[in-house]
Amino acid sequence: MAILHIPDQEQKLTEPAAIKSFLAERGIWFDQWEAGAELAEDADQDTVLQAYEHVLKPYMNANGYQTADVISVHPKLPNLDMLKTKFLTEHTHSEDEVRFFVDGEGLFWFNLENGEPVFCVICQKGDLISVPANTKHWFDFGPKLSVKAIRVFIDQSGWVPHYTESGVDQSYNALGLSA
Numbered sequence: 001m002a003i004l005h006i007p008d009q010e011q012k013l014t015e016p017a018a019i020k021s022f023l024a025e026r027g028i029w030f031d032q033w034e035a036g037a038e039l040a041e042d043a044d045q046d047t048v049l050q051a052y053e054h055v056l057k058p059y060m061n062a063n064g065y066q067t068a069d070v071i072s073v074h075p076k077l078p079n080l081d082m083l084k085t086k087f088l089t090e091h092t093h094s095e096d097e098v099r100f101f102v103d104g105e106g107l108f109w110f111n112l113e114n115g116e117p118v119f120c121v122i123c124q125k126g127d128l129i130s131v132p133a134n135t136k137h138w139f140d141f142g143p144k145l146s147v148k149a150i151r152v153f154i155d156q157s158g159w160v161p162h163y164t165e166s167g168v169d170q171s172y173n174a175l176g177l178s179a
């Protein structure tokens with residue numbers, strides 16, 4: 001179950017309906033799917049995709065997504081530091097970034113500007129979120145360094161990160177938020 005934090009206002013939302021409407025008002029689509037499958041830490045990509053095919057396929061077909069893969073992060077992953085750094089600084093993409101969390105947790109941070117405080121959605125098993133194209137955001141694997149999520153793409157080249165190098169992320173990452 002997701003948790004939404006607004007650190008500058010010391011606010012926290014835990015009700016799924018409240019989180020969904022907070023995000024919808026800001027153009028960010030959020031939903032929750034049944035995520036009952038028990039997956040081994042080292043479950044391979046095909047096993048994960050197959051376990052959720054029944055919800056994934058209709059969603060992809062309805063929204064024009066062409067491909068899906070799985071990002072699987074755990075503390076023993078080779079190149080973990082490099083991977084963590086890649087997502088941890090503020091960036092945008094030219095395509096929406098869609099993630100369906102099937103295990104562990106990950107933190108999506110948003111910097112919408114126009115007077116909005118920076119906020120974070122801690123996503124956990126069953127949470128589905130779509131970060132709109134060109135939205136400033138970053139992603140933290142969190143202190144447990146354990147997250148498994150399905151990613152869907154229209155065109156993978158649209159998911160290349162464009163870094164803003166604003167440095168906004170640093171003080172928020174230092175908070176070490178976790179579910």
Ligand SMILES: [Fe+2]
Nearest residue numbers: 091093097161
């Ligand atoms: Fe991203």
